[in-house]
Amino acid sequence: MGVINEAKKLMKQNIREYGMYIALVVIMLTFSVATDGLFMSSRNISNLINQTGYIAVLAVGMTLILIIRHIDLSVGFVAGFLGAVAAILLTKTGVPVWATIVIVLACGALIGSFIGFLVTKMGIPSFVATLAGMLVFRGALLRVTSGTGTIIIPNKSFNAIGNGFIPDIAHIEGIHTLTLLLGVIAIGFYIWGEFNNRKNKLTYNFEVLSNTMFTLKLLFVSLVIGYITWTLSGYNGLSWTVIVVIIVVLIYNFITNKTVLGRHIYAVGGNPDAAKLSGINVNRITLIVFSSMSMLAALSGILFTARLQSATTTAGTLFELDAIAAAYVGGVSAAGGVGKVTGSIIGAFVMASLVNGMNLMGVDISYQYIIRGAVLVAAVIFDVKTRNKRS
Amino acid sequence: MNENILEMKNITKTFPGVKALDDVNFQVEKGEIHCLVGENGAGKSTLMKVLSGVYPYGEYSGDIVLNGEIQKFYSISDSERAGIAIIYQELALIPELSVYENIFLGHEIKKGKLIDWNETIKQAGAMLKKVGLHNVNPATKIKDLGVGKQQLIEIAKALSKNVKLLILDEPTAALNEGDSENLLKLLRELKAQGVTSVMISHKLKEVIAIADTVTVLRDGQTICSMSAERGEISESIIIKHMVGREIDNIFPKRNHKDFGDIVLEVKNWCAYDPKIGRDILHNLDFNVRKGEIIGIAGLMGAGRTELAHSIFGNPGEYRIKGDLFVMGQKKHFKSPNDAIKAGVAYVTEDRKGNGLILIDDIKQNITIANLKQLTQQGILNRNEEVKAANYYKESLNIKAPSVEQKVGNLSGGNQQKVSLGKWLFVKPNVLILDEPTRGIDVGAKFEIYTLMNKLVEQGLSIIMISSELPEVLGMSDRIYVVSEGKIAGELTAEEATQEKIMEMATN
Numbered sequence: 001m002g003v004i005n006e007a008k009k010l011m012k013q014n015i016r017e018y019g020m021y022i023a024l025v026v027i028m029l030t031f032s033v034a035t036d037g038l039f040m041s042s043r044n045i046s047n048l049i050n051q052t053g054y055i056a057v058l059a060v061g062m063t064l065i066l067i068i069r070h071i072d073l074s075v076g077f078v079a080g081f082l083g084a085v086a087a088i089l090l091t092k093t094g095v096p097v098w099a100t101i102v103i104v105l106a107c108g109a110l111i112g113s114f115i116g117f118l119v120t121k122m123g124i125p126s127f128v129a130t131l132a133g134m135l136v137f138r139g140a141l142l143r144v145t146s147g148t149g150t151i152i153i154p155n156k157s158f159n160a161i162g163n164g165f166i167p168d169i170a171h172i173e174g175i176h177t178l179t180l181l182l183g184v185i186a187i188g189f190y191i192w193g194e195f196n197n198r199k200n201k202l203t204y205n206f207e208v209l210s211n212t213m214f215t216l217k218l219l220f221v222s223l224v225i226g227y228i229t230w231t232l233s234g235y236n237g238l239s240w241t242v243i244v245v246i247i248v249v250l251i252y253n254f255i256t257n258k259t260v261l262g263r264h265i266y267a268v269g270g271n272p273d274a275a276k277l278s279g280i281n282v283n284r285i286t287l288i289v290f291s292s293m294s295m296l297a298a299l300s301g302i303l304f305t306a307r308l309q310s311a312t313t314t315a316g317t318l319f320e321l322d323a324i325a326a327a328y329v330g331g332v333s334a335a336g337g338v339g340k341v342t343g344s345i346i347g348a349f350v351m352a353s354l355v356n357g358m359n360l361m362g363v364d365i366s367y368q369y370i371i372r373g374a375v376l377v378a379a380v381i382f383d384v385k386t387r388n389k390r391s
Numbered sequence: 392m393n394e395n396i397l398e399m400k401n402i403t404k405t406f407p408g409v410k411a412l413d414d415v416n417f418q419v420e421k422g423e424i425h426c427l428v429g430e431n432g433a434g435k436s437t438l439m440k441v442l443s444g445v446y447p448y449g450e451y452s453g454d455i456v457l458n459g460e461i462q463k464f465y466s467i468s469d470s471e472r473a474g475i476a477i478i479y480q481e482l483a484l485i486p487e488l489s490v491y492e493n494i495f496l497g498h499e500i501k502k503g504k505l506i507d508w509n510e511t512i513k514q515a516g517a518m519l520k521k522v523g524l525h526n527v528n529p530a531t532k533i534k535d536l537g538v539g540k541q542q543l544i545e546i547a548k549a550l551s552k553n554v555k556l557l558i559l560d561e562p563t564a565a566l567n568e569g570d571s572e573n574l575l576k577l578l579r580e581l582k583a584q585g586v587t588s589v590m591i592s593h594k595l596k597e598v599i600a601i602a603d604t605v606t607v608l609r610d611g612q613t614i615c616s617m618s619a620e621r622g623e624i625s626e627s628i629i630i631k632h633m634v635g636r637e638i639d640n641i642f643p644k645r646n647h648k649d650f651g652d653i654v655l656e657v658k659n660w661c662a663y664d665p666k667i668g669r670d671i672l673h674n675l676d677f678n679v680r681k682g683e684i685i686g687i688a689g690l691m692g693a694g695r696t697e698l699a700h701s702i703f704g705n706p707g708e709y710r711i712k713g714d715l716f717v718m719g720q721k722k723h724f725k726s727p728n729d730a731i732k733a734g735v736a737y738v739t740e741d742r743k744g745n746g747l748i749l750i751d752d753i754k755q756n757i758t759i760a761n762l763k764q765l766t767q768q769g770i771l772n773r774n775e776e777v778k779a780a781n782y783y784k785e786s787l788n789i790k791a792p793s794v795e796q797k798v799g800n801l802s803g804g805n806q807q808k809v810s811l812g813k814w815l816f817v818k819p820n821v822l823i824l825d826e827p828t829r830g831i832d833v834g835a836k837f838e839i840y841t842l843m844n845k846l847v848e849q850g851l852s853i854i855m856i857s858s859e860l861p862e863v864l865g866m867s868d869r870i871y872v873v874s875e876g877k878i879a880g881e882l883t884a885e886e887a888t889q890e891k892i893m894e895m896a897t898n
Contacts, residue, residue, distance in 0.1 A: 204774045258771050260762040266751070267759050273745035276706045277737065278760040278813075279728035337750050 003212045010213075015386050016331050020346050023379075027350060031357030039357050042234035049232075050162075052352040053241035054079070054303040058323035059330065059344040060252050061296035064289045066327050067269040069336035070126035072290065073320050074115065074133030075297040080316025081141040082107055083301030087151040087311035088144060090158055097158045101302060108298025109291045111137075116290035120283040126290075134320070142313060151311040162307030165236040166243065176237030183229025187222045194218060241303055245345070248296070252341045265289060270337035325372070326351055329379040333387070350375070395456075396421040396556060396587050397442075402453035404441055411437045412451070413611040419556070419589055419604075424582055426598045427591045429608035430633055430893075431691055431858040435591045438608070439558055443477045444470040457556075474555030478545045480564055480692075486534035491515035493533055494548045518547040523577055539570025543577065550586075557581065558589045563597060564692050575601050593690045595626050595897045607632040626894070634860060634889035641837050642865030645844040650868070651681030652719070654852045655702075655735070655821045660713035662701045671697045671709065672876045679821065684843060684853040686867030688860065689896050694876035695856045696740050699823050703737040704730040718820065731760060734820035738810050738827065740856070742803075746810050749799030753791060754780035756798050756809050761817045783812030788838060804835025811842065822846065823854045828862060840866060860889045872896050 011018060031039040038044060058075050065072045086104045089095045095103070111133075118129040145151060153159060170177045194214075201208050209217065232238055256262035267275040268285045276282050300319065305311050330347025332339030354375060358368045399417040403410070412434045419425045427435050441451050444464030455462045457473055464470045467477075484493050491508075494515045499506045515529040522543045533541060542562055549557055559578075563571040571594075578588050578601060592598050598605060605624050607614040614632045617623035656678035664671045671694050679685045687695050700707050702715060704727035715722050717733045724730045730737070739746040747756050757780045758765060765775045780794040787808040791801060798809055807827065814822060827843075828836045843853055843866060857863050863870055870882045872895040879895040 200774055204778060206774065206777060258773075259769060260766055260771060263755070263759065263762055263771065266755075267748055270748035270750050271745070273706075274739075274748050275759075277703070277727055277739060277745055279704075279726070279731040280759075281726065281728065333750075337748070 002210065003216070006210055006213050016383060017340070017343065019382060019386070020329070020331060020343060020350070020379075024346055024350050024353065027353050027357065031353065031360065035357070035360045038360055040231070042231050044356070044360070045228075045231050046235045046239065048349075048352055048356045050239050050241045050307070051356070052348050053162075053239075053245050054300040054307070055319065055322045055326060055352070056245050056345050056348045057248050057296045057303065058300045058319055059326035059348045060248055060341050061293035062320075062323040062327045063330070063332055063339050063341050063344040064252075064256070064265055065126075065293050066324070066332045066334075067265060067336055067339050068286060068289055069269055069272070070119065070286070070289075071324070072115070072126065072130045072133075072293050074111075074130040074137060075293060075300070075323060076316040076319035076321075077134050077137035077141055078108065078111055078294055078297040078316070079301035079304060079319055080311075080314070081137040081144070081301070082111075082298040083305035083315050084141055084144050084151065084311035086158075086302055086305055087153050090153055090155050091151060097155060100158070104298045104302060105295055108295040108301075110294075112291035112294025112297075113287060115294065116287035119290065120286050137316075141315065145311060145313045149313060153305065153309050153311070159306050159309045161240050161244065162303050162305070163309070164240050166238050166240065168237065174234060176233040176235075179229055179233040179237035182238065183225055183233070186229070187225050190221060190225065191218055241307070244299070244303065248299070249341060249345055256341055261285075261288070266337060322351065323348075325376050328383075329376060331383060333383070334380065338387075347379075350379075394421055394459075395419060396458060398454075398456040399438070399442065400454045400456065402438065402441055402451055402455075404437055404446060404451040411611050412441070415453075415608070415611065415613050417606060417613060418616070419587060422582060422585055422587055423603040424578055424601055425587070425589045425604045425606065426602035427589060427606050427608065428593070428595070428598060428629060428633060430860065433608040433633075434611040435608055436560060437611075439477060439560060439589075439591065442470065442558070443467055443475060471552055474553065475558065476549035476552055476554040476556070477558040478542070478549060478560065478562060480561045482538075482541050482545055484533045484541055484544060484548075487532060489530050489532055490519070490527060490536075490544055491529040493544060494518055494529075494551050496548075498552060514551070515547075518551050519544075521550055522547045523573065523580075537570070539566050539573065542566065542570070542574060546577065546581075550581075554586065556587050556589065558591075560591045561593060561692075562590065563592065563594060571597065593897055595629055598629070599624055599626060605629060609633060626897075627890070630890050630893045630897075634893055641833060641840070642862075643837065643841045643844055645847070648868075650683045651850070653678045653716075654681050654718060655679050655854070656716045657702065658714045658716075660698075660701070660711070660715070662697060662709040662711050664697070664707065664709050666707075670876065672701060675713070675873075675876075675878050677871050677878060677881075679852045679854055681820075681852055682847045682850050683868045684847055684855055684866055686863040686870040687854060687856040687873055688863045688870055688892050689858075689873035689879075691858060693873045693896065695873050696825055697876075698873065699737055699825050699854075699856060702730070703727055703735060703823060731817050731819075734818075735823065736760075736814035736817050736819035736821070737823040738807075738814050738825060740825035740829065742806050742810050747798050747806060747813075750797065752795050752797050753784065753789065753801075753809055754794040757783055757794075757812045757816055760813055764816070779816060780812075783809075783816065787812050787842065802831075802835075804831035804838075807831055807835065807839065811839070815846075819851070821852045821854065823856070825856045826858065827855060828857075828859070860892055863887075863892065864889065874898060 028040065062072065082104050085107065086100050089100045089103065115129055115133055118124045119126045166178055168176050168178050198208050198214065256265065264280045264285050267278065267280055268282050272282055304315060326348035327339065327344040328334065329350050330343035330345065332344060351372060354372055355368060358371065395418050397419040399415065402412050402415045404412040415434065415438060417438065429435050440446050442455060444466050447465045448463040462473060491512050495511050500511045500514065501507060512529050519527050519529060524540060524543055527540065562574055566574065575597060581588065602624065603619050604616055606616045607629060609632065658676050660672055660675040661670065662672040675698065689695050701709055701711055704724040705711060706727055717735060722733055743749060754776055758776050762771065765772050765779065777794060784791065784794055789805050789808045791805060798806060801809065827839055847853060855866060864887055868884055870887050870892065872879045872892055874896050879898060882891060
């Protein structure tokens with residue numbers, strides 16, 4: 001009885017977060033049934049995750065942008081343009097892959113600082129500044145691809161970022177052993193981290209979850225990680241895209257939760273005037289967040305270009321809207337100040353699962369858009385309603 | 392004796408926890424200029440909001456009788472239809488629209504379904520003449536006019552609605568002397584044309600110059616009505632009635648009287664606000680010593696909050712002249728962060744607006760101004776954070792189930808304690824408190840006063856800005872009175888009285 005009450009309490013406190021995970025599970029199960037298990041097959045899950053990568057990294061950056069009450073509409077074509085720049089560097093100049101990546105990411109950060117400069121120092125609303133950016137980079141993308149049209153990239157190691165999988169260590173039929181091993185290591189790290197955290201809290205005499213609840217939580221999360229890696233290892237194992245996304249999420253999750261910068265970002269979003277009077281340099285925070293966004297747009301461009309193995313003239317179209325939708329579905333508040341990087345990733349997967357599942361079911365594209373729109377609205381309604389209830 | 396155009400009978404209006412109006416009676420004779428005076432928070436604005444329908448019928452008890460008929464106003468448009476117009480201190484004009492568009496906004500002149508702009512411009516011109524603005528082109532945009540003229544256009548707008556009873560809420564607060572005189576002259580002219588006016592004002596000289604009748608409100612009650620005709624009005628009598636309240640015995644004693652060196656001092660402090668295009672502070676000089684509480688008294692709009700902001704790193708980006716010394720060293724704070732580093736903390740007047748982050752919890756609010764304290768190698772120690780927040784929750788007696796409680800869900804008193812905790816956590820030498828007890832209950836007030844005493848005993852210096860005279864008198868070692876951006880006087884605790892302060896503040 002005690003455990004059930006505790007679970008109820010946890011559920012109540014975290015309804016928004018858990019609601020999203022539940023929604024994802026419901027969507028997955030529904031499609032699984034509707035497609036006779038095809039949706040949950042190793043191959044499809046692997047595809048689904050890899051397709052979502054370039055939107056997921058954008059959603060991470062967009063989360064911070066929306067938290068500080070701004071918006072960035074330029075990210076799609078910044079990604080498209082910098083993807084083309086990467087293609088040109090690789091095919092025309094022979095710059096090595098690693099240098100290409102560094103240069104493109106640096107260009108992204110530079111573009112972001114400029115947008116941040118327009119927003120903070122020039123006082124242009126971010127909607128306008130980034131709308132202008134969207135037009136400019138769309139033009140820039142057309143400009144750099146005008147002579148060649150689509151630029152095919154023959155470089156295998158670059159393309160692997162979007163298509164390749166991590167190598168295997170032992171060859172067992174039907175199982176990718178390194179993926180499984182990494183899964184086990186991840187579970188180990190997770191359990192170690194949780195125990196450490198719990199121990200620290202106990203030395204401070206803070207309240208912690210009951211032993212039963214704690215065990216259940218560990219078990220549950222370990223099972224989820226285990227299941228995902230098991231599924232992936234049944235196909236080609238972990239892709240490089242997934243590795244990139246995981247690293248980005250870990251870094252941003254760390255920054256938002258564990259650093260002063262992260263706290264200042266939330267404060268600026270929660271109440272800019274109070275943040276200013278608390279000694280926070282609001283302009284500096286805004287600049288950093290826009291730089292990080294465009295740098296992630298550059299990364300998104302790399303992932304997308306590598307996945308297509310080419311830079312196209314229309315790359316990046318509507319990425320920004322997918323990223324914004326993912327963040328909102330993932331629980332970022334439209335009023336700013338609230339939102340989690342992990343939430344937005346889940347939001348991205350919810351939206352991607354919908355597309356993937358409906359494609360498998362053969363749902364007409366017209367209905368797909370309508371359903372995605374409805375899900376976005378439903379998610380935000382749920383968000384607004386649960387938020388009101390808590391306050 | 393003329394007949395009354397308006398009678399408000401036994402009006403009582405309560406807000407959660409506060410009785411804003413307590414059985415107020417208010418009568419206005421036809422054709423007179425009636426001034427309503429009282430301290431900040433006496434209930435003047437609430438009374439006028441009841442009259443204008445901002446607080447609709449049913450939310451208050453008592454009767455509003457206009458021209459002998461009981462009225463039930465459910466909205467502002469109801470009271471406007473009955474011939475009542477209110478002009479607020481914050482003007483309700485739209486800067487980007489022209490004068491004629493503004494005058495007839497909401498009651499446009501129509502020909503069929505469409506607006507008749509020619510007739511609108513013609514009538515606007517006539518209205519402008521009525522208020523003495525002969526040289527203003529009706530096509531001028533509002534933003535291109537000065538505040539004084541804008542005020543007159545508000546009146547023109549009211550006149551265009553065929554107003555019988557004109558209510559002005561501190562109309563001259565933002566005006567210079569010339570503009571103020573113009574406005575008073577206009578009120579007299581309107582009176583000659585049969586318009587009745589009710590004016591709320593803090594400037595007693597004006598009140599005496601213009602009023603036929605003065606009604607004083609204090610703590611939500613009518614204290615008295617005085618008539619000029621019978622020679623009952625004088626400045627000292629008005630002040631006596633305004634402040635006549637007994638000082639409650641809620642101020643804890645403080646025995647500590649040995650002050651140290653001057654900790655913070657400003658000299659020739661001037662500020663200009665480019666956003667409103669006006670000088671807001673003129674040549675202020677003041678200082679605070681170690682272990683001392685100084686009170687900054689004055690009326691709303693006197694420039695007290697602006698003074699605090701200008702010292703605390705100037706977040707409003709005023710243009711500042713003058714010298715600031717902290718611990719004997721000359722300082723130029725470029726941002727609130729500089730001020731915090733130098734040991735100055737500022738608890739804002741508007742805790743919901745720019746003090747706290749309401750969607751965040753207690754611990755996040757308490758630690759936000761000093762997160763460095765909680766980091767090791769750049770990593771935030773969340774357990775240390777909870778510990779620090781718990782310390783202030785205990786020591787300030789913040790009533791909440793845990794420090795994870797959202798600040799938006801706390802009562803005003805507890806929110807104020809969170810604000811205090813936040814600024815004590817930066818370990819300041821000088822604490823500026825802006826209206827530290829506004830909107831909080833008596834119990835929490837007492838706790839905050841006790842805390843202030845404890846803090847000065849530990850050597851902190853406090854600059855307390857307050858509109859509540861008893862609080863200023865009960866807590867301060869020294870008092871500066873600010874009026875219209877200037878220091879109107881300095882009083883020691885011994886020589887200060889409510890009357891003296893009010894006299895300085897209203898001049």
